[in-house]
Amino acid sequence: MPAEAMLYWADRAWVQGGWASGVLLSVGADGHWSGVESGVSQPADARKLPGPVLPGLVNAHSHAFQRAIAGLTERAVDTQDDFWSWRERMYSAALRIGPQQLEAIAALLYAELLRGGYTQVCEFHYLHNATDGRPYANPMEMSLALLRAARQVGMGITLLPTLYMRAGFAQPALRDEQRRFASSVESVLSLAHGVVAGAGGGTPVNAGVALHSLRAVTEDAVTRMDAATREHGMPLHIHVAEQGQEVDDCIAQYGLRPIEWLLQHAQLDSRWNLVHATQATAAELQAVQACGASVVLCPSTEANLGDGSFNLPAYAAAGGCWSIGSDSHVTRGWAEELRLLEYSQRLQLRQRNIAGRSAGAGSSAAALFNTALAGGPAATGLPLAGIAVGQRADFLVLEPAAPALLGVPVDYLLDALVFSSPDTRFSDGP
Numbered sequence: 001m002p003a004e005a006m007l008y009w010a011d012r013a014w015v016q017g018g019w020a021s022g023v024l025l026s027v028g029a030d031g032h033w034s035g036v037e038s039g040v041s042q043p044a045d046a047r048k049l050p051g052p053v054l055p056g057l058v059n060a061h062s063h064a065f066q067r068a069i070a071g072l073t074e075r076a077v078d079t080q081d082d083f084w085s086w087r088e089r090m091y092s093a094a095l096r097i098g099p100q101q102l103e104a105i106a107a108l109l110y111a112e113l114l115r116g117g118y119t120q121v122c123e124f125h126y127l128h129n130a131t132d133g134r135p136y137a138n139p140m141e142m143s144l145a146l147l148r149a150a151r152q153v154g155m156g157i158t159l160l161p162t163l164y165m166r167a168g169f170a171q172p173a174l175r176d177e178q179r180r181f182a183s184s185v186e187s188v189l190s191l192a193h194g195v196v197a198g199a200g201g202g203t204p205v206n207a208g209v210a211l212h213s214l215r216a217v218t219e220d221a222v223t224r225m226d227a228a229t230r231e232h233g234m235p236l237h238i239h240v241a242e243q244g245q246e247v248d249d250c251i252a253q254y255g256l257r258p259i260e261w262l263l264q265h266a267q268l269d270s271r272w273n274l275v276h277a278t279q280a281t282a283a284e285l286q287a288v289q290a291c292g293a294s295v296v297l298c299p300s301t302e303a304n305l306g307d308g309s310f311n312l313p314a315y316a317a318a319g320g321c322w323s324i325g326s327d328s329h330v331t332r333g334w335a336e337e338l339r340l341l342e343y344s345q346r347l348q349l350r351q352r353n354i355a356g357r358s359a360g361a362g363s364s365a366a367a368l369f370n371t372a373l374a375g376g377p378a379a380t381g382l383p384l385a386g387i388a389v390g391q392r393a394d395f396l397v398l399e400p401a402a403p404a405l406l407g408v409p410v411d412y413l414l415d416a417l418v419f420s421s422p423d424t425r426f427s428d429g430p
Contacts, residue, residue, distance in 0.1 A: 004029050009046040012410055013038075013053040013395075015387050017370045019411060023053070027393040036387055049397050051427055052413055055386040056119030056394035057334045057369075058376035060296045061237070061275050061325025064106040064146060065127055069093045070330050083243050083305045090328075091177040095131055099145040102127065106149035109329060113155060116333025117426060119394035120156035122296075122325065122379050124210050124237060124275070126164045126181045128191075133179030139187065140194050147195070147205060156204030156394070158380040160237050161191035163221060164212045169253035181212070185224045192234065204392070208235035208381060213242075214250055214258050219265065226266050235271055235381045237296065238262075241284075242276040242307050259284040268293040273323070273379050278307045282314035289320040294378040299340035301327035309344040316358035316371075323375030335418050338368040342419075365418040397427035 006027040013023035015038060024046060026035030042048055073089050097105070106123075113121055127142050129135055136142070143159060150157035164181035167174050174182055188209055195207035211217050211225060229236040241247055241258045250258045259280055262268060272293035277285070288295065297310055305328070315322065324337045331337065342364055345354035356364035359371070376384040383391045398405065398413065404421030405413060 005034065007043070007046040008049050008053075009040075009042040010049045010053040012413075013387055014055060014369075014414070018366065019052070019413070023387075025053070025387070025393075025395075031393055032383065033387060033389050033391050033393050036389055051398040051400040052410070053387070054117070054369075054396045054398065054414075055373060055391075056384075056396055057117055057372055058323055058379055058384055059113055059118040059121040059325050059334070060273065060323035060375065060379035061298050061327050062109075062113075062121045062123050063328060064109050064123060064125075064149070065094060065097050065102055066090060066328040067109040068097065068101075068105050070328065083307065084245070086305055088177075094127060094180060095177065097127065098131065099136075099141050102142060103145040103149045103152075106146050107152050109332070110150055110155035110157075111153045112329075112332040113326070114153060115426070116331075116335075117396050118155075118326075118334060119396075120158060120204060120376070120380055120382065120384055121150070122158045122160055122208075122235075122237065124160050124162055126162035126183070126210075126212060128161070128183050128187070129180045131180065133176075133182065140191060143191055143195065147198075150205070156382075156392075158235070158382070159192070159195045159205070159207045160210040160235075161188045161195075161207070162210040162212050163188045163225065164216050165218060165221060166216055169215050169249050185221050185228070188225075189228055193232075204382075206380065206382060208237065210237040213239040213246070214261060215246060222262075222266055229271050230267070233271075233381070235273060235379060237273040237275055237379070240274045240277055241279040242302075244279055244308075247279050257281075257284070259288065263287050263291070270294070270378055275325070276302060276307060276310075278302055278310050280311065282311060285311060285315045285320060286318045289315065289318040292321075294321040294323065294375055296323050296325050296375075296379060297337075297341060298325045298327035299337050299344060300331040301329075303340060303344065304328065304330045309348055310341070312341065312345050313349075313354060313358045316355070316367075321375050321378060322371060323379045324372040334372065335421070338365070338372065338418050342368060363415055365415045368418065369414060399427045 008025040010023045020038035022040050024037045024040050028034035192207040192209050199205040268291040270292040275296040277295050353364045355367040359367035373386050408416045
């Protein structure tokens with residue numbers, strides 16, 4: 001965050017959902033935009049930015065420790081290789097990572113995420129205990145490792161201490177390989193409050209909480225966490241309707257699909273962020289939108305784990321709010337996540353420009369980017385909705401000499417960034 005006000009000028013900047021020309025950008029001493037004015041010449045006291053300017057995006061779903069196994073789970077181990085068999089390999093890694101290793105892994109990851117255009121990460125954190133399952137002397141040991149990693153590289157972080165109580169709907173306890181995840185409503189809330197208390201004013205660090213999934217928590221825990229986050233004004237995240245088996249197990253246990261159960265038993269509103277929802281029905285998505293909750297989409301992980309494809313046209317038709325995340329971090333840039341989201345729709349529907357047409361906009365890249373940008377505040381509880389007065393002044397500068405952008409008309413730069421340039425990089429500095 002800047003200690004004093006700063007003044008920038010950009011030939012082009014992404015303002016109010018599109019490219020604006022001659023943009024004067026004022027950053028207050030609090031690190032938020034204090035002025036955004038387009039159509040002006042460069043003042044003598046304003047620093048000219050070397051390329052087109054985009055707002056940073058929120059990475060709304062991260063398991064930092066899983067970066068350690070990216071690329072190491074792509075060999076079939078038996079005739080049935082799916083999400084559940086991948087999970088066993090993930091557990092094996094989770095049992096080996098201590099605080100120092102987690103800090104190193106997360107620092108590398110967060111630097112990569114910054115390079116990929118993210119400026120705030122929501123860390124869905126359930127690696128709470130020591131490798132033997134016993135609590136650390138300082139219960140915040142692993143949480144602090146993540147916070148140190150974020151500060152080390154300059155990444156904003158929303159820590160989401162995650163409640164994990166049981167191995168499945170019909171199982172009263174965790175399996176042994178899940179022993180590091182053990183937590184209670186009280187311990188999770190204590191971690192979140194500890195982050196808030198230690199963050200200090202003006203810092204890009206804050207906290208919410210998460211429920212791992214309906215299969216991993218009790219009904220009473222959902223009710224208590226719902227009430228606590230409402231009282232403290234915290235965002236609340238949950239994995240939901242990610243796998244068909246999860247939906248079937250929820251029906252067997254409760255007689256309802258996971259999102260149906262939440263709609264009936266929790267007070268879904270703008271605090272709630274439903275991660276994945278790849279198995280959601282159109283009616284469920286319409287109900288989610290109607291109550292003001294959001295969805296978090298992670299296309300690269302959903303593809304990598306065989307989760308399925310989100311029903312983007314149905315949710316877009318309902319005017320639904322969503323954000324983007326990289327989850328297991330098989331990719332670390334938002335342009336690829338948005339591209340995969342659109343391409344998954346094209347493969348299913350055998351049509352083109354699904355996002356653009358669903359949003360009533362000409363550009364699919366613009367429709368995807370603007371919706372992901374708008375979903376950032378719901379995921380983080382922070383003013384991260386773009387280049388506008390009062391929002392945090394996070395921004396990216398496109399490298400104008402990037403090969404994939406050469407010769408591209410200015411109005412098509414975002415289209416090329418998302419759909420033509422997996423190698424495009426942002427400028428290292430203003």
